[in-house]
Amino acid sequence: MKPPAFDYLRAETVGDVLEGLAQQGGDARVLAGGQSLMAMLNMRLAKPKLLIDIMRLKELRQIERKGDAVTIGAGVRQADLLAWPDLAAALPLVALALPWVGHMQTRSRGTICGSLAHADPSAEMPLTLVALGGEVVLRSAKRRRRVPAKDFFAGMMLTARADDELIEGISLPVVREGRFVFREVARRHGDFAIVACAAMKTPTGVRLAVGGVADVPTARDWPRLEGSALDDALNAFAYELGARDDVHATARYRRDLVRMIGRDLIGEVLQ
């Protein structure tokens, strides 16, 4: 289908974006790579009165490492981050998860922050943000605030972003010594995940983050667990996520995947 009618604003400064959002509020949407938003428009699942195109703003295109954190601006495309030479060293989990985001033909234009704004519960970037405990930087004409990943995702395709706020960027912690693993089950590589899991070692044990099951990507920390204690913990977690049946998979299959992939990944990081 075709998108509904809207005004189109080509922003030349961040001020233009914030002003547009302040004036139009919930009737405005920020357009970055368009790989989620344009599909929503074409299907008429979104009907904004104003689109604010931010992709001509060079200041939002930065990837910067500052001490123990990497900041990624709102205009950084997924392909830009994949091509960043420090990615594997600074953000190994992102390096593992990013090739699973869409296809080469969509990563070339889609942005990291756009995927977070869309907040699909099956998407890889929200899962990665939650697994790493990153932060989202939100900016309006009046203020700037930093929201931890676990508070940012409020529900299926819902976030803590207020109508007048731009996702200016995100901050991801650099974990110096860690072992990270990522695994996903989807109908085809590049499709949205039926279940995606990331696991990492923590100072006290292990963390498992799961996407595609609950309404939001969810992380859980455990001390070192083995054998039946691990099985019990994973089983309880799988049920707590509240899986539902849909056209892609049954709730039971999703719980099975959480238990099986979870056990494999935790075994791998604790080796």
Place this chain on the structure above:
Amino acid sequence: MTRLKADQRHSVRFSLNGKSVEGEAEPRMLLSDFLRHQLGATGTHVGCEHGVCGACTIVVDGMLTRSCLTLAAQVDGCDLKTVEGLAPSADRLGVLQQAFRRNHALQCGFCTAGILMSLDHYLASNRAPTEAEIRDLLSGHICRCTGYTPIIQAALEAAAELASSKKETSDA
């Protein structure tokens, strides 16, 4: 800052396969429709219109782009390449196109334009792709009648031919 009104047509200019083109579009007009209906460049096909099938894939400023997920207004001033730009002349096919013909890599041809654009772009910077890499690239396209086997074969043959040719080929 430029604000284009929803109910008006606005001038859009860009470079299409090396030629400067111009037309008028409402802000909501998709680039795929602008190419086909305003410019008459019907080589770019429209399938699903939500970025999944890959038929409308073109290259914008060196980036593979779903033209159905792009507004005409977004590419004002950009450099576009579509399937019409692949053949070196009207009576000659490029290396990749010839490989498609030899291998029967197209049947109905609906998905072909997008697949050619992806492969042309990919082979320009990846001279020795593996079959797995070609398959990964093709995961961004849906073909429902030819089958992927001859498409992969054509891509690998074209890659080998491009790698062995001495001159820099711009007409892959």
